[in-house]
Amino acid sequence: EDQVTQSPEALRLQEGESSSLNCSYTVSGLRGLFWYRQDPGKGPEFLFTLYSAGEEKEKERLKATLTKKESFLHITAPKPEDSATYLCAVQVGGTYKYIFGTGTRLKVLA
């Protein structure tokens, strides 16, 4: 069964305290893995797309990496404005179907 699992469910960090969020997946053929940021009451905002193992993408304090079984979203020296829920999704090969994880709620304290 195609599945995406994110951990931890929630994470509290002090400002400047770097950490990583995990997204593990089992799919019958990965077309792409996507990271989104979602603020409360709003739609998800696209961050990154990763297509193959070993690929990395960076944007400001965020860096996404991909292996054959999981992806990490590394947050370096986070700021309070990085507080949000981070969603991971995979696109199943041969279909237009996307499977989403339940997200990691990140809170960065000043």
Added chain:
Amino acid sequence: DGGITQSPKYLFRKEGQNVTLSCEQNLNHDAMYWYRQDPGQGLRLIYYSQIVNDFQKGDIAEGYSVSREKKESFPLTVTSAQKNPTAFYLCASESGGEYEQFFGPGTRLTVL
């Protein structure tokens, strides 16, 4: 500005009523999607459409209906047959192929 709009932002419905949620995009994307988001659960696919006049059921299509008469528009009707419709509804589009989805701001539906 290109993007996806959803309306209304908040919607209240009495039991037994059908309601229609609007989704419009000016990104010239072929594919459009409707998701439902509930607390503690991932986004669940209701319907998706790859091209005009064609759409497919997702994982939780029961109690919902859609139409795709124009490329820009993909309205979702929540019917009285949907047993638990109170949720946050998200519309998304993508250009077709291995591309990211872009989401609208969402509609929060509450059944009174």
